[in-house]
Amino acid sequence: MVEPLLRVEQVSKRFGGLLALDRASLLAPAGRITALIGPNGAGKTTLFSIIAGFAPPSAGRIVYDGVDITGEPPHRLARRGIARTFQIVQPFTTLTVRENIAVGAHLSRPARADALAAAGDVARAVGLGDLLDRPAATLTVAGRKRLELARALAIEPRLLLLDEVLAGLNPSEIRDMVPIIRAIRDRGITIVMIEHVMQAVMSLAEHVLVLSEGRIIAEGPPQAIAGDPRVVEAYLGHGAAGRMLAAEPAMPEPILAVNGLRAGYGTTEILRGVDLTVRHGEIVAVLGANGAGKSTLNQRHLRRGPRLERRHPVCGCRDRARAAGGDRRARPHPGAGGPAHFPNMTVRENLDLGAYRRGRARREPNRSKVFSIFPRLAERQRQRAGTLSGGEQQMLAIGRGLMAEPKLLILDEPSLGLSPLLVEELFALIKRHQRGRTSPSCWSNRMWCKASRWPSAPISSTTACSC
Numbered sequence: 086m087v088e089p090l091l092r093v094e095q096v097s098k099r100f101g102g103l104l105a106l107d108r109a110s111l112l113a114p115a116g117r118i119t120a121l122i123g124p125n126g127a128g129k130t131t132l133f134s135i136i137a138g139f140a141p142p143s144a145g146r147i148v149y150d151g152v153d154i155t156g157e158p159p160h161r162l163a164r165r166g167i168a169r170t171f172q173i174v175q176p177f178t179t180l181t182v183r184e185n186i187a188v189g190a191h192l193s194r195p196a197r198a199d200a201l202a203a204a205g206d207v208a209r210a211v212g213l214g215d216l217l218d219r220p221a222a223t224l225t226v227a228g229r230k231r232l233e234l235a236r237a238l239a240i241e242p243r244l245l246l247l248d249e250v251l252a253g254l255n256p257s258e259i260r261d262m263v264p265i266i267r268a269i270r271d272r273g274i275t276i277v278m279i280e281h282v283m284q285a286v287m288s289l290a291e292h293v294l295v296l297s298e299g300r301i302i303a304e305g306p307p308q309a310i311a312g313d314p315r316v317v318e319a320y321l322g323h324g325a326a327g328r329m330l331a332a333e334p335a336m337p338e339p340i341l342a343v344n345g346l347r348a349g350y351g352t353t354e355i356l357r358g359v360d361l362t363v364r365h366g367e368i369v370a371v372l373g374a375n376g377a378g379k380s381t382l383n384q385r386h387l388r389r390g391p392r393l394e395r396r397h398p399v400c401g402c403r404d405r406a407r408a409a410g411g412d413r414r415a416r417p418h419p420g421a422g423g424p425a426h427f428p429n430m431t432v433r434e435n436l437d438l439g440a441y442r443r444g445r446a447r448r449e450p451n452r453s454k455v456f457s458i459f460p461r462l463a464e465r466q467r468q469r470a471g472t473l474s475g476g477e478q479q480m481l482a483i484g485r486g487l488m489a490e491p492k493l494l495i496l497d498e499p500s501l502g503l504s505p506l507l508v509e510e511l512f513a514l515i516k517r518h519q520r521g522r523t524s525p526s527c528w529s530n531r532m533w534c535k536a537s538r539w540p541s542a543p544i545s546s547t548t549a550c551s552c
């Protein structure tokens with residue numbers, strides 16, 4: 086047995102009445118990759134926050150390199166060689182890639198020139214060498230995730246805590262990132278990674294721990310964990326193959342038609358003649374690499390000509406007019422600049438804001454329906470949205486979209502950050518109600534991704550949007 090660099094002993098964490106961690110223990114052997122998996126809200130990120138000194142445990146202790154470090158502040162732990170990435174990445178958007186990374190390098194290099202030079206080396210190691218002078222704001226999700234990794238590496242850690250660095254990446258980007266993470270391990274850095282991308286866990290981790298409702302329910306080598314009935318029950322779910330929904334043969338009237346759409350930012354053209362039709366009750370998935378323009382298609386940066394029609398043209402409508410007409414976008418996407426919540430308002434208040442323009446009269450029953458789809462939101466309804474786990478924030482974004490009784494629901498990567506089991510449940514819901522009149526449309530990188538819809542809301546005919 087390799088000597089553990091990190092030893093988490095019986096750690097508990099209480100947030101008021103919620104026991105987020107219940108005597109969780111973990112050993113991370115030096116120079117190895119250990120994975121921590123588990124359902125949304127299981128307590129994974131909370132455990133990272135405690136290890137890295139961002140939150141004190143309610144009980145238990147953390148031993149690092151033979152020293153009890155429980156309760157030490159993050160800057161002292163960074164000097165000891167502990168670095169973490171954040172699940173919801175928030176780079177300094179106005180700084181360049183090089184300057185962002187230099188923030189980490191400054192820990193051991195007070196001189197600016199030294200820190201910037203070191204930042205260049207780290208950037209090249211994670212594949213950002215060509216983007217050093219780009220503002221971080223212009224990076225794609227994949228670029229931001231790499232930047233997050235680079236900033237942590239610039240601290241020159243011995244222990245690296247990776248919180249969902251692969252979330253939101255498409256399959257080829259995941260394939261590119263796996264060898265980068267392996268190369269970091271090969272340099273002798275001990276890694277603990279939280280990840281929902283199971284193929285990466287299987288190919289990278291030597292040991293896997295499964296956290297559910299604050300407790301470690303299983304641990305072992307990846308193959309054994311994948312076949313463990315408790316893990317399948319609590320986290321992975323059955324029937325992955327059933328996710329691919331069969332295409333419906335006959336299609337009713339279009340609810341949305343996009344013809345020859347061109348859009349961009351400044352002089353950069355992103356969309357060059359996109360055609361898309363969404364019919365009543367249909368689920369349309371838009372697939373593509375990060376940076377291909379999927380989210381732009383979701384927005385309103387239209388450069389010329391009336392291209393979007395929904396029985397009557399909606400091109401140029403303001404968002405609120407569209408919302409009044411029945412378009413709802415759930416745009417959670419934590420990886421691309423943070424979820425669009427009001428972090429200091431409660432879950433319930435955020436949901437109610439979804440019914441500000443539409444669905445106000447049926448706000449109560451609709452909120453109950455959202456809670457029945459996402460029982461976790463019901464449990465957390467009085468919690469501030471900013472303190473929700475990454476997956477819970479995703480549920481809130483979808484739930485808020487549903488509060489407006491949408492006729493057309495546009496979801497931007499709805500599966501991002503959700504556990505495999507929850508993704509399966511979400512898509513099972515879609516499958517059951519696919520033939521209703523809400524037409525979900527979905528912008529996603531995942532082949533099996535579909536969109537949610539309002540299961541049993543009162544349905545009215547399409548209304549014209551007043552431009």
Ligand SMILES: Nc1ncnc2c1ncn2[C@@H]1O[C@H](COP(=O)(O)OP(=O)(O)OP(=O)(O)O)[C@@H](O)[C@H]1O
Pocket residue numbers: 100103105123124125126127128129130131132172465468472473474475476477502504
């Ligand atoms: N500051 C806080 N105050 C109250 N509750 C909190 C706070 N931080 C986290 N929680 C709750 O603790 C639970 C565990 O959250 P955590 O972020 O650790 O989950 P997670 O396992 O990382 O989930 P995900 O896979 O969705 O990211 C969640 O239910 C969350 O709502």
Ligand SMILES: [Mg+2]
Pocket residue numbers: 129130131172474475476
């Ligand atoms: Mg988390």
